Each structure stands twice: as C-alpha cells, then as structure tokens.
C-alpha cells in the first residue's frame with residue numbers, strides 16, 4: 001500500500017517528509033519521492049528502492065524556511081517501480097501524490113493526450129495533476145480547479161496537490177484510501193496515510209471521511225464533505241506508541257491484516273470488473289491462445305490458493321488444470337508441453353522453489369504467468385506476464401490477505417478464461433461478476449464471530465491434533481486452515497478431504513481429536529454433513545463452521561447465509577484465520593514472527 005505525507009510550516013520540511021515516509025515503510029514500497037515548494041521554487045527528488053536512496057539524493061537539499069511539501073512511498077499497481085513512475089508526479093507547475101487506484105484514468109489520459117499533454121509515467125496517478133492544470137487553465141481559480149478535478153475522478157484515492165501559484169496551500173482529497181491531517185499551536189499542518197508519522201509533531205488530528213476534500217494554509221484547515229458542504233474538523237488525540245499505531249491498534253499485524261482483507265480485496269477488484277466481463281489490462285488475451293492446460297505451481301499458502309483455483313478453472317473455464325508443489329515439481333523430471341500455460345503463485349515473488357520451477361518452464365518453452373503481490377520481484381521480472389494481487393505489504397509471517405487476494409484473482413481469471421473459451425453463458429458470467437463484487441462485504445470481520453471464536457478457542461489449546469476437513473474447493477481451505485494453526489500455535493493439524501476420513505484417519509477419532517468441519521450450505525452440504533456425523537458418532541470433538549445450525553457439533557461458528565459457495569468460502573476463511581490467531585494468542589506465541597519461520601523462503 002502506498003504512503004503519503006505532507007507538511008506546511010517553518011521547520012525542516014525535508015526532514016519532516018523523509019522521517020514521515022520512514023514511519024510508513026511498514027506499508028511496503030518499491031520507490032519514493034518528495035516535492036518541496038520554498039521561496040517560490042519547486043525541488044523534486046525521487047529514488048527507486050529503499051528510502052536511504054532518497055536520503056542520499058537529498059542530502060545537500062536544505063529546507064530552513066517556510067515551505068510546503070509532499071512525499072510518497074509507492075507500492076506499484078500501474079507501471080513498474082521506476083523513478084519515472086515514482087510520485088510526486090509533475091505537471092507544468094504542480095505536483096501530486098496519490099494512494100489508491102483511479103479507475104477511469106485511461107479515459108482521462110486519452111482526453112488529455114488529445115489536448116497535447118505529454119505523460120512521463122505509466123501510472124494512473126499522473127492524470128490527476130494534468131487534469132488539475134487543465135481545469136486551472138480553464139477557471140483561473142486553484143480551488144475551483146481542484147474541486148472539479150476531484151469530481152472527475154472515479155476509484156479510490158487519497159491525494160495531495162501543491163501548485164506554484166499558491167505557495168502556502170496544500171489541496172487534499174480522500175475517497176477509499178486512508179488519510180489524516182494534523183495541526184498544532186505553531187500553525188503547522190501535517191498529512192499522512194496513517195497516524196504514526198504525526199506522533200510527536202501534531203497536537204490533534206482529523207481522520208478524513210470518504211468524499212472529504214479541501215485545503216490547508218498557515219492559518220486554515222478548510223474541509224468540504226462529499227456533498228460539497230463545509231464541515232468542521234473532527235479532531236482527536238494521537239496515540240503515543242508508534243508500533244501500535246502501525247498496527248492501527250490491533251494486537252498483531254496478522255490480526256490487522258485479517259481485518260484489512262475486505263479493503264484490499266476491493267483494491268484487487270478495482271478496475272477489473274465490468275458488468276459483463278473481467279479486465280486485466282496488464283495481460284494480453286493472446287497469452288491463452290492455443291492453451292489446453294493450465295499448470296499451477298507454488299508453495300505453502302500460495303499452493304492452497306492454487307489448489308482452490310483448480311476447481312474454478314475446471315468448473316468455469318472448462319480447461320484442464322493441474323497443481324504442483326514447487327519443491328516436488330522441480331526434481332520430478334516432469335513432462336511439460338507447450339500447450340500448457342505455466343502459472344506460478346507467490347506473495348513475495350522470491351520463493352526459491354517456486355522461482356526454480358518458473359525457470360524450468362521457461363527453459364522448456366512454456367508460456368508463463370505469475371500471480372504475485374510484489375512488483376519487480378524476481379518472478380515478476382522473469383515471467384512472460386504478471387497479475388498483481390494488490391494486497392499491500394503483508395507483515396505477518398502467516399499469510400492471510402495474500403491468500404484472500406490470490407483466490408480473488410483466480411476467481412476473476414477463471415471467468416476471464418471462460419469468456420475467451422465461451423464456456424459460460426453471458427448470464428452466468430454476469431451472475432459470477434455480481435458475486436465477485438460481494439467479496440469485500442463477505443470478508444468484513446463481524447465482532448460477534450470474533451468474540452465467539454475468542455471464547456471457544458480456550459477449548460482447543462491441547463489435544464492430540466486437529467483435522468480441518470472440507471470437500472471440493474473447501475478441501476484447500478481446510479489445508480490452509482490447518483497450516484495457519486500449525487504455523488502460529490505449534491499444535492499439530494491436518495487438512496483432509498471430508499470423504500477421505502473413513503479411509504483411515506477416522507481411527508484417530510476420540511474426544512481429544514478436534515475436527516474443524518467446513519460445511520458450506522451451497523456445495524455438497526449433505527455429503528459433508530454425513531462425513532462429520534461419522535466422526536461425531538465416534539466421539540470426536542467437532543467444531544462446525546456453517547451458515548446452517550448443526551446439532552452434532554460440540555462447537556459451532558455461524559457464518560452468514562449467502563448466495564453462493566464462494567462467498568461461504570471467504571467467510572469460512574476469516575473464521576479459520578481468527579481461530580488460529582486466538583489459539584496462538586492464548587498460548588502466548590509471537591503471532592507475527594512464529595518460531596522457525598521466515599516471511600519469504602528464498603533458500604531451498
């Protein structure tokens with residue numbers, strides 16, 4: 001997720017911007033930049049990679065008098081991580097920083113280019129500053145131009161604009177991406193994407209609401225709401241602890257990332273859905289020409305999202321799909337044919353085993369695609385095509401939002417391929433797209449569910465093991481739930497196909513054997529229910545997750561009844577993530593940094 005900072009005041013603007021960006025490093029980024037207007041002149045610096053590179057570039061830049069400045073750390077969504085694509089973006093005499101996705105940037109860019117505007121970057125953001133200057137040229141009034149520009153943007157944004165003709169003003173607007181403004185008794189103004197950069201600088205802060213826009217000057221903070229009415233700031237005190245601020249008050253980054261899933265999935269979907277089709281402007285449809293099989297290859301949680309995807313590709317795209325564990329595949333002398341699209345899935349884009357299989361596929365002449373969360377990573381640079389999951393940085397070693405966004409991308413991709421292969425009717429495609437739009441709602445964490453799981457987790461702190469069981473696409477979700485529990489609680493857990501329990505594992509059934517049973521209402525419910533009843537009849541302790549009450553369960557986690565098994569999938573995903581979180585917390589483990597594990601396994 002990108003990070004934004006802004007400052008207006010007499011202090012060392014450069015230092016305030018750079019230290020603010022440092023406080024936002026936890027959000028993840030691949031480039032950074034600042035722009036400062038001082039003595040009527042703009043200074044702009046950008047650097048790829050870590051902030052130390054930007055600090056090096058600005059080391060001789062002095063800001064020792066009144067100035068306005070904006071800064072940005074970029075997590076690439078449109079366009080590679082390069083200096084040209086780094087923010088702030090320049091117009092003729094204005095700069096802009098932006099966090100979010102401008103859905104209608106292509107149309108705006110086309111119109112601006114018709115007016116002869118030259119774009120330097122590949123980003124969606126750059127249209128904001130050129131649109132602002134186009135409107136300023138027409139109206140001659142900076143605030144009117146800014147307001148008009150904001151009204152023309154569609155999508156998610158938190159944005160700051162500074163312009164040479166108003167050297168004591170910073171314009172702001174917020175819709176869908178977070179931003180706050182801080183003030184103090186010295187008439188300084190501070191902006192940031194989250195509150196940690198403002199701790200120790202601002203006396204009180206106002207968290208902008210969606211639709212808020214306005215400007216600050218030395219003596220003013222002027223806010224207009226989504227209806228264009230002036231609104232009073234709603235000031236609150238800042239927390240004093242920076243680390244808890246980075247966790248936004250959650251106990252662990254993993255907990256925060258579970259709660260973030262609804263918002264990041266909205267980002268994953270943004271700009272990729274129309275009523276009738278899926279759009280991936282980062283891939284060429286020809287990638288699938290002549291392809292008769294999709295082979296998915298990954299490790300760990302990414303393997304589980306790949307396994308989930310295989311059900312969707314065969315069900316919706318009517319294409320053969322096979323799934324490989326990378327560490328097995330690379331030593332298996334596999335048969336690879338050129339009509340296979342080789343897809344690797346990786347949150348980090350650096351996992352050694354997965355990266356090696358990508359090299360094998362390329363060497364064998366297969367077309368390759370990577371589903372990844374980190375632009376410019378090794379796999380992204382190597383694959384023929386890439387679809388970014390846009391989950392933002394994932395700090396918790398135990399993956400959550402990366403998994404959620406991977407499955408979301410795969411659901412979209414299965415429909416994208418279905419359209420190419422004409423394997424779904426137009427109405428079915430529209431229905432599926434309608435369901436996709438409901439994922440952000442389905443992944444909102446309900447307090448009731450979390451409280452229930454917090455309470456019942458006390459009963460699962462021992463025992464001789466857990467089975468997570470599910471059928472069809474809920475089998476990979478069972479695997480994922482078991483992996484989450486193993487990773488952060490250190491208790492043994494296995495994911496198993498519900499129908500397989502009678503072929504051996506049921507011998508383990510007794511009260512000390514905990515079975516977490518996934519019982520979706522809309523997919524093989526009766527079959528799954530009878531499998532669970534077999535275990536219950538042998539006195540196994542059952543925790544059922546379902547929208548339908550299940551009287552044979554010792555514990556029951558209720559999810560909302562929904563229209564489709566895929567929405568049940570996402571709700572049950574939240575439940576198994578929270579269950580592992582709460583058990584781990586009760587056991588006193590370090591949820592974010594579990595023993596023996598690394599966030600990215602770059603060695604084999």
Ligand code: AGP
Pocket residue numbers: 299300301302345346347348349350351354397398399400487598599600601
């Ligand atoms: C998941 O919770 C684990 N951290 C681990 O299994 C991880 O998914 C695996 O190492 C693959 O990582 P990648 O997605 O970055 O390739």
